[in-house]
Amino acid sequence: MQASIQLPTDPKLQYLLRIGDACLILGQRLGEWCGHAPIVEEDIALSNMALDLIGQARGVLTLAGEQCLQDYDEDQLAFLRDERDYLNPTIVELERGDFAFTVLRNAIVATWLKLLWERLRDTSDAELAAIAGKALKEARYHQQHAADWAVRLGDGTEASRQRCEAALARLWLYTPELFEDDAVDAAAKASGLGPAASELREPWLAEMREILDAATLALPADTAFRSNGKRGVHSEHMGYILSEMQYLQRAFPGGAW
Amino acid sequence: MNDVKNEWPLWEVFVRTKAGLDHKHCGSLHAADPKMALQMARDVYTRRQEGCSVWVVRSDQIVASDPGDKDMLFDPAEDKVYRHPTFYKLPDSVDHM
Numbered sequence: 001m002q003a004s005i006q007l008p009t010d011p012k013l014q015y016l017l018r019i020g021d022a023c024l025i026l027g028q029r030l031g032e033w034c035g036h037a038p039i040v041e042e043d044i045a046l047s048n049m050a051l052d053l054i055g056q057a058r059g060v061l062t063l064a065g066e067q068c069l070q071d072y073d074e075d076q077l078a079f080l081r082d083e084r085d086y087l088n089p090t091i092v093e094l095e096r097g098d099f100a101f102t103v104l105r106n107a108i109v110a111t112w113l114k115l116l117w118e119r120l121r122d123t124s125d126a127e128l129a130a131i132a133g134k135a136l137k138e139a140r141y142h143q144q145h146a147a148d149w150a151v152r153l154g155d156g157t158e159a160s161r162q163r164c165e166a167a168l169a170r171l172w173l174y175t176p177e178l179f180e181d182d183a184v185d186a187a188a189k190a191s192g193l194g195p196a197a198s199e200l201r202e203p204w205l206a207e208m209r210e211i212l213d214a215a216t217l218a219l220p221a222d223t224a225f226r227s228n229g230k231r232g233v234h235s236e237h238m239g240y241i242l243s244e245m246q247y248l249q250r251a252f253p254g255g256a257w
Numbered sequence: 258m259n260d261v262k263n264e265w266p267l268w269e270v271f272v273r274t275k276a277g278l279d280h281k282h283c284g285s286l287h288a289a290d291p292k293m294a295l296q297m298a299r300d301v302y303t304r305r306q307e308g309c310s311v312w313v314v315r316s317d318q319i320v321a322s323d324p325g326d327k328d329m330l331f332d333p334a335e336d337k338v339y340r341h342p343t344f345y346k347l348p349d350s351v352d353h354m
Contacts, residue, residue: 041286041297048300145296152289 002253004082005072011187013068014087015194016128017077018184018230019116020060021088024078026109027053028245032096045145049106052138059131067125075256079249083238090229091174093238100153100163105171107146111207112178114139115200124192147211154215164217172220177227179204267316268294270301272308280312288313 007013030050037043061074069077092109096102117139120132153160178197185196212219227235248255265287271280283302288294294313303311322330334340 039287041288041301044304045297045300048304148292148296152293 002080002250004085005076005080007069007081007085010068011184012191012193013064014184015188016060016064016068017085017087018089020057020064020077021086022092022109022113023053023060024057025086025088025241026092026105027051027057028241029092029094029096030102030106033102038099046102049138049142049145052135052142056131056135056138059135060128063125063127063131075249079246083234083242084232086234086238086242087230087232089174089177090227090235091171091177093229093235093241094171094174095237097167098163099149100160101167101171103146103149103153104164104167106142107150107211108171108175108208110139110142110146111211112200112204114143115203115207116195119195119199123194128193143207147214150211150215150217154212154217161217164215168212168217169220173223173225174227176222176225177230180226182231265289268298268313269316269319270294270298271312271314272298272302273310273312274307275309280310283307285316 027050030046030053033043033046034050035043037046057078058074061077065072065074065077091105094105097105114136117132117136121129121136123129123132150164154164155161179201181196181198185198188194189196209219229235229238266289267285268288269285270283272283273280286294286297286301288297291313295311298311298313302308
């Protein structure tokens with residue numbers, strides 16, 4: 001059994017992990033569709049997107065390992081942390097759900113990531129800027145793919161519409177977390193590393209409104225509920241996804257192929 | 258019969274590997290409309306850097322020759338080697354003709 005790695009408290013590391021872990025965990029969740037999507041073309045599309053996200057996570061976690069930690073690489077960061085040291089927003093760890101839930105979560109997260117990558121092209125870190133330039137193209141496609149399906153399902157049959165409304169009502173609870181600032185954001189903004197979370201809220205809301213309007217779905221009302229994944233406090237779904245992800249590296253330390 | 262009618266229509270997919278080359282037929286897929294057909298063609302047929310452009314065409318829009326007419330249509334060309342442009346050397350700039 002491989003012991004967990006311990007992380008220092010470093011705002012740059014935390015900023016990078018919030019991004020890298022969002023990609024890592026959503027990539028793992030989307031991967032659950034492999035072999036199970038409603039049609040084979042969509043099975044391949046979802047797997048492609050999962051791999052795009054894993055690729056983005058690799059870039060960001062490698063960068064975090066190189067710049068903020070001396071001894072850890074992407075694999076150790078991805079697979080050997082304790083739950084509280086994963087800093088992804090809670091929305092990406094929620095269970096796979098049905099196809100409507102998947103599509104709407106992708107629309108929400110891809111729109112957020114697209115706006116984030118857009119701004120990270122101007123980061124003070126040259127390597128992060130290069131990752132952002134590549135990831136932006138992928139995120140644009142993910143957003144368009146999700147928005148197309150949102151229209152088909154939201155403006156589709158009574159059944160597909162009901163599933164979209166149920167999915168959206170649940171997912172919306174977890175969106176405020178994406179745009180809440182704390183000390184990590186203040187440090188990133190001050191150093192020129194990247195935007196504060198709250199800066200993305202207005203443009204994100206404008207694009208989500210457009211997507212949901214086209215899908216004839218109403219924007220859900222805001223609630224007082226707040227999730228805290230990006231500060232390491234996760235939902236009950238996180239432990240299960242981590243145990244599946246970490247099994248191999250824990251059982252066969254350093255295993256590679 | 259109803260099941261067949263409710264199926265999404267079939268589309269033929271053509272991919273251009275790089276600028277200057279022609280679009281080549283590479284397969285088919287089922288999709289509800291043109292937009293979905295293009296998206297799926299991208300995801301299914303260009304995953305390994307196969308393309309820089311994709312065409313999709315409804316399969317039922319393609320007019321095909323009858324296999325039964327094969328002898329009549331194509332065999333007469335067999336003994337007309339003089340139609341081949343093998344005696345001309347192409348310049349490099351038109352190499353993909």
